[in-house]
Amino acid sequence: MKKIHIIAMVLIILSVGVLFMASNDIATYSTFSEAHASGKKVKVAGQLMKEKDMFYDPVKDPNYFSFHLKDVEGTETKVVLLGAKPQDFELSEQVVLTGKMTDEEFLATEMLVKCPSKYKNEEEYLKLEQG
Amino acid sequence: MNEIQYTGEHLIFGQIGHFFIILSFVASIFGAIAYFNAVQKRNQAISSSWIKFGRLGFWIHGFSVFAIIGIIFYIMANKYYEYSYVFEHVSEDLPYKYILSAFWEGQEGSFLLWMFWHVVLGAILLFKAGKWEAPVLFCFLFVEIFIGTMILGLHFGEIKIGSNPMVLFRDTAALPLFAKEDYVLQLAQFADGLNPLLQNYWMTIHPPTLFLGFASTLVPFAYAIGGLWTKDHKEWLSPALKWGLFSGGILGTGILMGSAWAYEALTFGGYWAWDPVENTSLVPWLVMLAGIHTNLIAKSTGYSIKSTYLFYLLSFLLIVYSTTLTRSGVLGDTSVHAFTEMGLENQLLIFIFSIVLLCAYHMIKGFPSVAKHEKEEAFFSKEFWMFIGSLILIFSSVLITFTSSIPVYNKVAGLFNYDLGLTSPIEPVEHYNKYQLWIAIFIGLFSAFAQYLRYKASNWDNRKSKVLKHVGVCLLLAGLVSYLTTLWIEVNAWQYIMMMFFAYFTIFANLDVLLTFTKYNKTKLASFTAHAGFGIMLIGILASGLNKKHISTNAFAQRGLLPDDMLGKNVLLLKDSPMHINGYKVTYTGDSIVDNTRYFKVNYQRIDKNGNTYEEFNLAPNALYDSKFTKIAAYNPSTKRYLTKDIFSHIAGLPPGESDIEEAKAREDSLNWRTFETLIGEDLVFSDTVKINGDSLYIKKFKAQITGINKSPEHPEYEQEAGDIALGIKMNVQFLEKEQVHEIEPVIVVRSSLLYNYPAQINDIALKIKLNENTLSETYLLEDQLSYQDFNFNQGQSINFNGKKITFAGFEQKPIHPDYIAEEGDIAVAATLQIESDNQVRTASPVFLIRGNRPFNLKAEVEELGLHFRFTKIDPNSGKIYISIAAQESPGKLPFEIATNSFRSDYIVLEAIEFPGINLFWLGTIMMMLGLFFGMFMKFSQKELA
Numbered sequence A: 001m002k003k004i005h006i007i008a009m010v011l012i013i014l015s016v017g018v019l020f021m022a023s024n025d026i027a028t029y030s031t032f033s034e035a036h037a038s039g040k041k042v043k044v045a046g047q048l049m050k051e052k053d054m055f056y057d058p059v060k061d062p063n064y065f066s067f068h069l070k071d072v073e074g075t076e077t078k079v080v081l082l083g084a085k086p087q088d089f090e091l092s093e094q095v096v097l098t099g100k101m102t103d104e105e106f107l108a109t110e111m112l113v114k115c116p117s118k119y120k121n122e123e124e125y126l127k128l129e130q131g
Numbered sequence B: 001m002n003e004i005q006y007t008g009e010h011l012i013f014g015q016i017g018h019f020f021i022i023l024s025f026v027a028s029i030f031g032a033i034a035y036f037n038a039v040q041k042r043n044q045a046i047s048s049s050w051i052k053f054g055r056l057g058f059w060i061h062g063f064s065v066f067a068i069i070g071i072i073f074y075i076m077a078n079k080y081y082e083y084s085y086v087f088e089h090v091s092e093d094l095p096y097k098y099i100l101s102a103f104w105e106g107q108e109g110s111f112l113l114w115m116f117w118h119v120v121l122g123a124i125l126l127f128k129a130g131k132w133e134a135p136v137l138f139c140f141l142f143v144e145i146f147i148g149t150m151i152l153g154l155h156f157g158e159i160k161i162g163s164n165p166m167v168l169f170r171d172t173a174a175l176p177l178f179a180k181e182d183y184v185l186q187l188a189q190f191a192d193g194l195n196p197l198l199q200n201y202w203m204t205i206h207p208p209t210l211f212l213g214f215a216s217t218l219v220p221f222a223y224a225i226g227g228l229w230t231k232d233h234k235e236w237l238s239p240a241l242k243w244g245l246f247s248g249g250i251l252g253t254g255i256l257m258g259s260a261w262a263y264e265a266l267t268f269g270g271y272w273a274w275d276p277v278e279n280t281s282l283v284p285w286l287v288m289l290a291g292i293h294t295n296l297i298a299k300s301t302g303y304s305i306k307s308t309y310l311f312y313l314l315s316f317l318l319i320v321y322s323t324t325l326t327r328s329g330v331l332g333d334t335s336v337h338a339f340t341e342m343g344l345e346n347q348l349l350i351f352i353f354s355i356v357l358l359c360a361y362h363m364i365k366g367f368p369s370v371a372k373h374e375k376e377e378a379f380f381s382k383e384f385w386m387f388i389g390s391l392i393l394i395f396s397s398v399l400i401t402f403t404s405s406i407p408v409y410n411k412v413a414g415l416f417n418y419d420l421g422l423t424s425p426i427e428p429v430e431h432y433n434k435y436q437l438w439i440a441i442f443i444g445l446f447s448a449f450a451q452y453l454r455y456k457a458s459n460w461d462n463r464k465s466k467v468l469k470h471v472g473v474c475l476l477l478a479g480l481v482s483y484l485t486t487l488w489i490e491v492n493a494w495q496y497i498m499m500m501f502f503a504y505f506t507i508f509a510n511l512d513v514l515l516t517f518t519k520y521n522k523t524k525l526a527s528f529t530a531h532a533g534f535g536i537m538l539i540g541i542l543a544s545g546l547n548k549k550h551i552s553t554n555a556f557a558q559r560g561l562l563p564d565d566m567l568g569k570n571v572l573l574l575k576d577s578p579m580h581i582n583g584y585k586v587t588y589t590g591d592s593i594v595d596n597t598r599y600f601k602v603n604y605q606r607i608d609k610n611g612n613t614y615e616e617f618n619l620a621p622n623a624l625y626d627s628k629f630t631k632i633a634a635y636n637p638s639t640k641r642y643l644t645k646d647i648f649s650h651i652a653g654l655p656p657g658e659s660d661i662e663e664a665k666a667r668e669d670s671l672n673w674r675t676f677e678t679l680i681g682e683d684l685v686f687s688d689t690v691k692i693n694g695d696s697l698y699i700k701k702f703k704a705q706i707t708g709i710n711k712s713p714e715h716p717e718y719e720q721e722a723g724d725i726a727l728g729i730k731m732n733v734q735f736l737e738k739e740q741v742h743e744i745e746p747v748i749v750v751r752s753s754l755l756y757n758y759p760a761q762i763n764d765i766a767l768k769i770k771l772n773e774n775t776l777s778e779t780y781l782l783e784d785q786l787s788y789q790d791f792n793f794n795q796g797q798s799i800n801f802n803g804k805k806i807t808f809a810g811f812e813q814k815p816i817h818p819d820y821i822a823e824e825g826d827i828a829v830a831a832t833l834q835i836e837s838d839n840q841v842r843t844a845s846p847v848f849l850i851r852g853n854r855p856f857n858l859k860a861e862v863e864e865l866g867l868h869f870r871f872t873k874i875d876p877n878s879g880k881i882y883i884s885i886a887a888q889e890s891p892g893k894l895p896f897e898i899a900t901n902s903f904r905s906d907y908i909v910l911e912a913i914e915f916p917g918i919n920l921f922w923l924g925t926i927m928m929m930l931g932l933f934f935g936m937f938m939k940f941s942q943k944e945l946a
Helices: A003-023 A032-038 A117-130 B011-040 B047-077 B084-089 B096-103 B107-128 B130-150 B184-190 B201-216 B218-230 B237-264 B276-301 B305-327 B345-369 B382-404 B406-415 B428-452 B460-488 B494-517 B522-546 B661-670 B773-779 B918-941
Strands: A027-030 A042-048 A065-071 A076-081 A094-101 A105-113 B154-156 B159-161 B571-574 B579-581 B584-594 B597-607 B613-619 B622-625 B632-636 B638-641 B645-653 B673-678 B683-692 B696-710 B725-735 B741-744 B747-751 B754-758 B760-762 B767-770 B788-793 B798-801 B804-812 B827-837 B840-844 B847-851 B854-858 B860-862 B867-875 B880-887 B894-900 B907-916
Touching: A003 B382, A003 B428, A027 A032, A032 A042, A032 A094, A076 A094, B011 B047, B011 B130, B011 B218, B047 B084, B047 B096, B047 B107, B047 B130, B084 B107, B096 B107, B096 B201, B107 B130, B107 B201, B107 B218, B130 B218, B130 B345, B201 B218, B201 B237, B218 B237, B218 B276, B218 B305, B218 B345, B237 B276, B237 B305, B237 B918, B276 B305, B276 B382, B305 B345, B305 B382, B382 B428, B428 B460, B428 B494, B428 B522, B460 B494, B494 B522, B522 B907, B522 B918, B571 B579, B571 B584, B584 B907, B597 B645, B597 B907, B613 B638, B613 B645, B632 B645, B645 B918, B673 B683, B673 B696, B696 B894, B725 B767, B725 B773, B725 B894, B741 B760, B747 B773, B773 B894, B788 B798, B788 B867, B804 B880, B827 B867, B827 B880, B840 B860, B847 B867, B854 B867
Parallel strands: A027 A042, A076 A105
Antiparallel strands: A042 A065, A042 A094, A065 A076, A094 A105, B154 B159, B571 B907, B579 B584, B584 B597, B597 B613, B597 B622, B622 B632, B638 B645, B645 B907, B673 B894, B683 B696, B696 B725, B725 B741, B725 B747, B747 B754, B760 B767, B767 B894, B788 B880, B798 B804, B804 B827, B827 B840, B827 B847, B847 B854, B860 B867, B867 B880
């Protein structure tokens, strides 16, 4: 057997091992109740509840933005994002959060909002409908 | 039902355009078949006829692609909004220079851009590829068939193939508007235009470069297919290497531009985020690099030919995979910049499986005839270490692809009705870094050590001791410089220290090999530049990534209370009140507007221990408003660049009233205005009751006093125009718990019988004061409410009016009067009148004017005394002037409106980050690209067999 084949095999075995390790990092979406139970940092996806209050007053705290989200199980929770309110947040629907649950609220450090450009078109169409 | 006869449409372009779409598609099929036959019958005379047909197909295809692009460009430039693609990507106010960007903003346009580069590269190869023309061009046309289907826009019953960029807007949606025959005229106002975030020069240069990179991976791919197909496993290696180097350089540049864009113009706060879209364009590049290295081995030694085939085929395949991921909507949940779904998923899948089949077929058919080597590579041969380095690159690609493909696992499981619900790692950056840093360590090691070795380990026994000596010195140097570096940047984890060590090792080893180990030779320059660049890039990543520091965090207030990743990243800056954070004194000093962009000037001062400023600079991050100035469309950062670091800052938020006009109106409406009135000079005390915690009340008391009336007032938002009737009320306002007295001047203006209000906002005490019509009518009297008395006197004479002595001091031949604009033929003169009252002398200069044989007069007013003067007549014989004077009673109580608890409007929310050593990252990456291009030029200039 050639050295190169041995090395290639070692690399293949290694990559299987590393991939196995790496797969531990792959997350699954949690719900608010699971986040509550585990107390760990998790990802939660949900719908923005537009009818509920959103609060961002930079004069009080530029790193505190709160809103309400409904997860896949239908649990509504107040979310606090430790950061500024993103531009056009009101237009978004689906929100993916990374963070952890505290007693009453979900403390988020990262947030991914579905690109609002998709909804921009719909808005324009609505305007056209009226016009 | 009657068909509506629409007017104002330009249907001919869509018809011609769609004709060319179909033609380009048919021609690519025709050309591919012809070239296929040319390869199959390559040893027969008929082959050259097939080649001619193939060329015909290619040229027709190429011409059609150019024609499609030209037509789309034309309808976009002329803003024919009846076309859906124009409506979605162009708007009335879009500057001409962004038409190109708008063209490739959409999926159809970017597919066409990709096709465009395939045509350009294909045309070059058609002339240059020689005996490889048929298989290479076959691959090009084969790929063009699939991309062509994406814009085909044909419907077969329920099945839709591709999305036609020439489709009419009225065919895509059933809107009531389309019932009007002249609907086209109304579309302009609704057109979306190019996303403001994309309106910058990066959007002009990044996509074409990246797509040229994508297209370029097809060249080595096509040569590889050619080699396998014709079973000529040697000759294809030379041209494939040149094009591989070209592809590596251009694809790398494209990726790098994206990274620079993210860093410089977008507010992502970094140059690489391991986002799936970024990753899937990085992976084909890594595989291309692996291919280039095995290609070098294969050319010099004959080893690694199969690997070269495999890696080149894989590189293009991964481009197609990347395209599928980013364009099918699969990445929607995990990436910030994926396209949205367009119904092309099935076509993309067919594309990718066809490429897989093509590769698999040719590998199975071609591999058995690749020459086998009885002897294995020597341990101390260059090829051995280069090959392992290539395997490491592949290993890296496998890892990155594994995690980036998480959404694909969900999708596949979904096909079997199984919901995996997987998502990308919770800490994606840490996840990728912890594995990729080992890749960096090994590449650092191999790219250094392999440089000392020779192919086939020739003469190793004699060279051994010299090599070991040089390697030893470089290792020592690397250790020393690593230590010195830790004095500059913090490198805490041992893994990162190792990475730094091997990064320096490869820098020194490559420098050594270039200059001292053997004699300098310019052929070594390419390898040196690329590999040393790699090392420098690693140092840059360590410095800027590990030591990236938020300036805009109030660590004192928060550290200990919150975990580090939860520390606030933004600070609030009130206008003109400096904030001390992390060694800087940061002050927001004001804003200015240029076109649609509002710049916020932020002053940074670095403060030493004694409180002295030793460094000062200004940054102006900005907010881009939409065309109608109703809303902020995007925030753009501003960066101060030093050699050793960057200070990056951007606006994270503005007062809601400043960022959205609707919000501003809602806030204005929510204010509770109360009307007060007072005499000039009289104090007015008023109070406001604030509820605290439900029941307890808190009463705030304020004092206001009107100090004067100003009929030519100034206000930051008011620009004076001729004919304006303007009124400003000067006031002193004080919140009684504080010392400070605020001097303000709310303004009200009548312009062409419309009323404009310019309130005064006192942010510190959350108070807003405005005037109303009554204030105006109380101070401005109509002419018929005044009763004038007539006087006449000579120069030097005085009269007495209501106890005031008025003297005619003389004439002014060139009168200046706010309402007077000189015209040709005017005879105008002003009388200078001096008014003495309370030991004070004031001047008034009413104007007498003869224009076109008709006399006019322009009045002068002394506001403090309430006197109005008109210069009505002049007696040329005696020099007597006739003046009419009226006295106005001093105004009574002046009304004004006050809102307490108004919203602050004088702040910005700022994020500021320091990136040390970022320039090393750019230097290193640019060197890597230059190295690839050097290599390419050298290979192209060598007179080798094509």
